[in-house]
Amino acid sequence: MRSGHRPVLLPHLLFLLASWSSIGSRHVASGVGVNWGTSSSHPLPAAEVVAGILRPNNITLVKLADAEPAVLEALSGSGVGVTVGIPNGMLRALSSSKKAAASWVHDNVTRYFPALRIEHIAVGDEPFLLSYGQxxxxxxxxxxxxxxxxxxxxxxxxxxxxxxxxxxxxxxxxYMDNNSTGNRSDAVLLPSKGSFRPELNITMHELLSFLTKHGSPFVIDIDPFLSFQQNKNISKTIFCSVQNHDN
Known part of the structure; x- marks a missing residue:
């Protein structure tokens, strides 16, 4: 989730995703998860969030924007599956130093595991966002x-x-013209005809190779509300979002 967009539905919480369980070679939704950011004008104590919001609502997954110690401590022993986030501003230092990365893992993962059920480490927060450039x-x-x-x-x-x-x-x-009129409004979007942005091709190839090697999922954040703001057509927004996910 983009750091510039903070939720208001709940104090620094946004209901977002479903957890995934395997059935054969397919995945089905089996629970509810949230994004939990700590940038808020009126933050609740982390322990109150866990006891008063996550548990009563059967939240089984949490994605953290960073590794706030109070939040990690509050989630320890809760049984909630956690994705710990690394902010974009830390990527340069972690990329240039194996020692810095090892220290980060020690301070934010090893120290809490296994009492804290960490399932993923999210490296960056949409670091390839078009508005960030390179x-x-x-x-x-x-x-x-x-x-x-x-x-x-x-x-x-x-x-x-x-x-x-x-x-x-x-x-x-x-785009594929649906009736050969050449009119973009008549065109349809085909996931099979999609491609990464040209300036990302090499990077994405390397990233996908890395993820495949270590059995990690490829994660895409989809923001239907932002698409709707730009598009003002809810049916087309949903259609595009589903195709984006499938692609």
Missing amino acids: QFQPFVLGAAMNIQLGLVAAKLANKIKVIVPCSSDVYQFN
């Missing part, structure tokens, strides 16, 4: 690789997966 792009893969090495050293690599949450604008669609 500000963070050069450091994403290096940071992910060094964090992976830190997990290996801590003997946690088989328990915790490294992911990189990507904005949906990392890829672009090619």
Whole structure:
């Protein structure tokens, strides 16, 4: 979730995702998760969030924007599956130093695991977002690789997966004219005709190879509300979002 967009539905919480369980080769939703950010004008104590919001609402997954110690401590022993986030501003340092990455893993993962059920480490927060340009792009893969090495050293690599949450604008669609009129309004979007943005092709190839090697999922953040703001057509917004997810 973009750091500039903070939820107001609940104090610094946003209901977002479903957890996933495997059935054969397919995945089905089996629970409810939330994004939990700590940038708020009126933050609730972390312990109150866990006891008063997560547990009563059967929240089974939480994605953290960062590694706030009070939040990690409050979630320890809760049984909630946690994705710990690394802010974009830390990517350069983690990319350039294996020691810094190992220290981050020790301070924010090893110290709390297994009482804190950490399932993923999110390297960056939509670091390829188009509006960022190439500000963070050069450091994403290096940071992910060094964090992976830190997990290996801590003997946690088989328990915790490294992911990189990507904005949906990392890829672009090619349009197919539905009736050969040449009118863009009559065109349809085909996931199979999509491609990554040209300036991301090499980086995304390397990232996907890294994720495949370590059995990590490829994560895309989809924001239907933002699409609706731009599009003002709810049916087309939903259609595009589903295709984006499938692609």
